[in-house]
Amino acid sequence: MxxxxxxxxxxxxxxxxxxxxxxxxxxxxxxxxxxxxxxxxxxxxxxxxxxxxxxxxxxxxxxxxxxxxxxxxxxIAGKEADAVQTAWTARDVPQCGYCQSGQVMSAVALLKENRKPTDRDIDLAMNGNICRCATYVRIRAAIHDAAKALEV
Known part of the structure; x- marks a missing residue:
């Protein structure tokens, strides 16, 4: 069809x-x-x-x-995407990189809805995005960095 x-x-x-x-x-x-x-x-x-x-x-x-x-x-484009991509690079989030497109898409969607996410907000929004390299701490930190960058 x-x-x-x-x-x-x-x-x-x-x-x-x-x-x-x-x-x-x-x-x-x-x-x-x-x-x-x-x-x-x-x-x-x-x-x-x-x-x-x-x-x-x-x-x-x-x-x-x-x-x-x-x-x-x-x-993906816009200030949220730019902030996430900059924070991802600064925090050295990607390791093997396989999950990164999904991680970035979820992070950008979160920041479009919530410009000041808490750790809990981030955990809920990113739930179901698995990183084989276990960079979860860096992912959370990068999302906080991106949120701060969006404040200015």
Whole structure:
């Protein structure tokens, strides 16, 4: 069946099965490989994208359930994204880097909703984003740094 998707501001028509996960449409059909496959059961967060500005696990979202604009890591932009990316680099958050697109997408979404997150707010927002390298302390510190940078 033909599905029309708006991804990163561009409209695409894809002739794929209704039950194809959004992740595979993004990666295989559109060639946007920043969104990663991790677990396939929405537990690790590597596949996080936004649908209408809200984080979504694309590995378990069938293409037939997509109802709105999709944003991937390739198109994330704005002051929150800039602050997170700067803090990530300053804190040396990435190790292997595999989970980073999902981590960044979740962190940016948090800061768009909450400019002064507590440790608990961060833990709740980042819950389900697994980092194999266990940089959780640096991730939390980087989110606090990004929040402070957004205050000015």
């Amino acid at each position: 033909v599905h029309t998707l708006k991804v990163n501001g561009q409209t695409h028509s894809l002739d794929i099965d209704d039950d194809t996960p959004l992740l595979w449409a993004i990666r295989d059909n559109l060639g946007l490989t920043g969104t990663k496959f991790g677990c396939g059961v929405a537990q690790c967060g590597a596949c996080t994208v936004y649908m209408n500005g809200k984080p979504l696990r694309s590995c378990v979202t069938p293409i037939s359930a997509v109802d709105g604009e999709i944003t991937t890591i390739e198109a």
